[in-house]
Amino acid sequence: MNAGMILTSLVDGLLIGVVYGIAAMGLNLIWGVMRVINLAHGALISLGMFGVYLLFSGLGLNPYLSLVLVALLGLLMGVLIYVIAIQRVINAPYLSTLLATFAINMIIIGLGTAAFTTTPRDIGFSLGNVELGPLTLQGTRLVAALVTLTVTAILYTFLYRTRTGKYIRAVSNNRAAAELMGIPSARILALSFGIGTMLAAIAGGLIATFFSFTILSGDLYQQKSFIIGVLGGLGNPLGALVGGLILGVLEGVLPLTMPNTWVPVIEFVLFIVILLVKPSGLLGGKK
Amino acid sequence: MKQWLHPGFWLTLLIVLALGLAPVFTRNAGLRETGFTILLAISMAVSLNIIMGYTGYVSFGHVVFYGLGGYTGMYLIDTWGAPLPLAVLGGGATSALLAFGLGKAILRLRGAYFALATIGVNEAVRTFVANFKPFGGPTGIELQFSVYKQYGGAADALWLTYYGVIAISVFAVIFSYYIKTSKFGLGLMSIREDEDAAEVMGVITPDAKTMAFVFSAFLPGMLGVLFFFKNGNVEPADAFRLGFSIESLVMIMLGGQGTLLGPVIGALGYQRLRGLLLTSDAMIGSLPLKDFQLVIAGLLMLVIILFIPAGLVGWLRQKFAFLRRILV
Numbered sequence: 001m002n003a004g005m006i007l008t009s010l011v012d013g014l015l016i017g018v019v020y021g022i023a024a025m026g027l028n029l030i031w032g033v034m035r036v037i038n039l040a041h042g043a044l045i046s047l048g049m050f051g052v053y054l055l056f057s058g059l060g061l062n063p064y065l066s067l068v069l070v071a072l073l074g075l076l077m078g079v080l081i082y083v084i085a086i087q088r089v090i091n092a093p094y095l096s097t098l099l100a101t102f103a104i105n106m107i108i109i110g111l112g113t114a115a116f117t118t119t120p121r122d123i124g125f126s127l128g129n130v131e132l133g134p135l136t137l138q139g140t141r142l143v144a145a146l147v148t149l150t151v152t153a154i155l156y157t158f159l160y161r162t163r164t165g166k167y168i169r170a171v172s173n174n175r176a177a178a179e180l181m182g183i184p185s186a187r188i189l190a191l192s193f194g195i196g197t198m199l200a201a202i203a204g205g206l207i208a209t210f211f212s213f214t215i216l217s218g219d220l221y222q223q224k225s226f227i228i229g230v231l232g233g234l235g236n237p238l239g240a241l242v243g244g245l246i247l248g249v250l251e252g253v254l255p256l257t258m259p260n261t262w263v264p265v266i267e268f269v270l271f272i273v274i275l276l277v278k279p280s281g282l283l284g285g286k287k
Numbered sequence: 288m289k290q291w292l293h294p295g296f297w298l299t300l301l302i303v304l305a306l307g308l309a310p311v312f313t314r315n316a317g318l319r320e321t322g323f324t325i326l327l328a329i330s331m332a333v334s335l336n337i338i339m340g341y342t343g344y345v346s347f348g349h350v351v352f353y354g355l356g357g358y359t360g361m362y363l364i365d366t367w368g369a370p371l372p373l374a375v376l377g378g379g380a381t382s383a384l385l386a387f388g389l390g391k392a393i394l395r396l397r398g399a400y401f402a403l404a405t406i407g408v409n410e411a412v413r414t415f416v417a418n419f420k421p422f423g424g425p426t427g428i429e430l431q432f433s434v435y436k437q438y439g440g441a442a443d444a445l446w447l448t449y450y451g452v453i454a455i456s457v458f459a460v461i462f463s464y465y466i467k468t469s470k471f472g473l474g475l476m477s478i479r480e481d482e483d484a485a486e487v488m489g490v491i492t493p494d495a496k497t498m499a500f501v502f503s504a505f506l507p508g509m510l511g512v513l514f515f516f517k518n519g520n521v522e523p524a525d526a527f528r529l530g531f532s533i534e535s536l537v538m539i540m541l542g543g544q545g546t547l548l549g550p551v552i553g554a555l556g557y558q559r560l561r562g563l564l565l566t567s568d569a570m571i572g573s574l575p576l577k578d579f580q581l582v583i584a585g586l587l588m589l590v591i592i593l594f595i596p597a598g599l600v601g602w603l604r605q606k607f608a609f610l611r612r613i614l615v
Contacts, residue, residue: 031399035399037399037402037403085589085593088593089592089593089596092596094345094398094399094402095345095402096592096596098345098399098402099536099537099540099588099592100589100592100593102533102588103585103586103588103589103592104585104589105585106581106582106584106585106588107581107582107585107586107589109581110578110579110580110581110582110583110584110585111579111582113578113581114574114578114579114582223406223410226403226406226407227407230403259418261414261417261418261425262418264410264414265411265414265415265418268407268408268410268411268414269411271407271411272393272404272407272408272411275393275396275400275403275404275407276392276393276395276396276404279396279400
């Protein structure tokens with residue numbers, strides 16, 4: 001094992017970690033604003049993958065252009081899901097929202113399996129490799145990381161520099177008080193769920209550009225999102241990026257020291273330990 | 288003693304007995320297989336109801352007890368040549384022990400945090416078992432065919448596991464009812480309504496919650512051994528399938544959480560519907576209806592959650608006052 005190998009694993013891990021981060025950001029935003037754990041997150045990631053795949057291989061659209069379309073569709077779909085499945089139970093005990101989102105997950109996965117079967121798909125798209133000193137990086141991964149960082153910057157600006165963003169933060173902070181201040185909370189909740197879904201779709205679309213996938217793949221990234229969410233602090237969208245980086249580095253470096261199959265064991269044990277010791281996440285944040 | 292005269296208890300017990308004994312009297316192997324699936328589902332739902340329905344802690348990790356118990360039992364049979372009843376008890380005991388160890392730690396978490404932690408526990412155990420050499424790693428444990436000889440061959444062994452599952456489901460119903468009507472059960476239900484208030488009133492909540500978790504874990508541990516013994520092999524992906532936990536949750540929601548009859552009716556209804564869909568020849572467009580099994584289950588679940596959150600039994604009890612004396 002030489003220094004170049006370690007460096008490559010590390011940078012690869014960081015690049016993937018950023019993309020995991022954006023998936024987790026969606027989950028975190030939804031949890032932060034409405035205290036809903038979205039169990040349909042994985043299915044929505046899968047839909048993002050298939051969206052980009054179908055637009056690219058069916059219509060020949062550039063994957064990154066497809067991603068914009070997929071993001072918009074994701075936003076609409078999220079709002080729709082919120083109105084149909086979540087609005088009625090948003091104030092019910094949390095079991096209701098857990099199961100409502102899981103029902104959505106079953107419906108999407110069921111329809112997806114009927115339509116696409118579970119044969120692995122590969123988008124077959126490449127941007128070549130980029131040489132940086134001792135490093136050789138896949139072009140698609142590099143671009144994916146750059147897209148993610150751009151989306152994060154836009155999300156940050158939106159949340160902290162616009163009026164609507166301020167509304168979202170207010171509802172997240174205290175819904176009752178926000179309503180008293182005249183904030184249309186029903187619409188803000190729907191929008192937040194839409195944005196969360198959009199982030200899942202973007203993450204899926206980006207992952208599809210460099211990994212093969214099936215309709216069930218999203219589940220794996222949903223679990224990673226849970227781990228990242230807890231690492232970065234549930235409800236803290238930007239902490240998710242840091243959590244994603246931590247997970248990415250772990251996944252890049254741990255396989256160098258142990259068999260690959262032990263990595264998820266470490267990840268899930270870490271997940272439970274952090275939940276127990278500091279449920280607000282490593283980066284703190286309000287409880 | 289008065290609680291044992293309640294018609295609701297006898298109604299539930301009779302339903303389970305009738306379901307269980309029908310294949311025994313007809314000696315029909317096909318009916319027995321259906322019966323096994325239904326009784327397994329009933330026992331899983333009834334045991335999950337102890338922690339979820341009575342105590343109000345939603346566990347997505349019920350299958351971890353089923354899987355770990357099953358693995359322990361298979362290991363005892365395969366490596367140590369243990370007889371089935373001992374293996375079944377061993378599986379149950381291991382799961383109860385895991386629940387005891389975990390309970391103290393993760394039951395401190397409330398609400399959705401607890402639900403998340405249970406998902407994490409299931410995945411951690413699954414990925415660990417897939418690496419654990421004595422349990423066969425990723426390929427699991429496969430029983431030698433000769434194991435079944437001491438039970439009079441494979442056919443008799445299948446009947447034996449079936450008697451086992453009848454016994455466990457009958458026990459599950461009696462045990463669940465006993466908890467529900469005991470002082471301990473009253474403590475659990477007060478935790479569900481308001482944990483802080485329960486504590487103030489003198490319920491030692493950490494102990495009560497842990498005991499509820501242990502009681503709810505013991506049964507799936509035993510069921511896992513029976514199922515995988517009947518199956519002949521056990522693999523990590525089958526033993527710790529998160530979907531199985533969630534199916535049990537759905538069954539409880541269908542029937543009505545916190546009731547005795549609810550999980551039984553919910554499990555029966557869910558498995559019946561699933562069986563119907565899987566064997567149906569109907570078509571939707573060019574695709575067979577059975578491809579849409581998951582979609583239909585999802586839609587059904589969504590409708591229940593949005594419109595009848597109390598489940599069938601809960602809804603009946605709310606609507607018709609006289610049923611409150613009959614259904615429990």
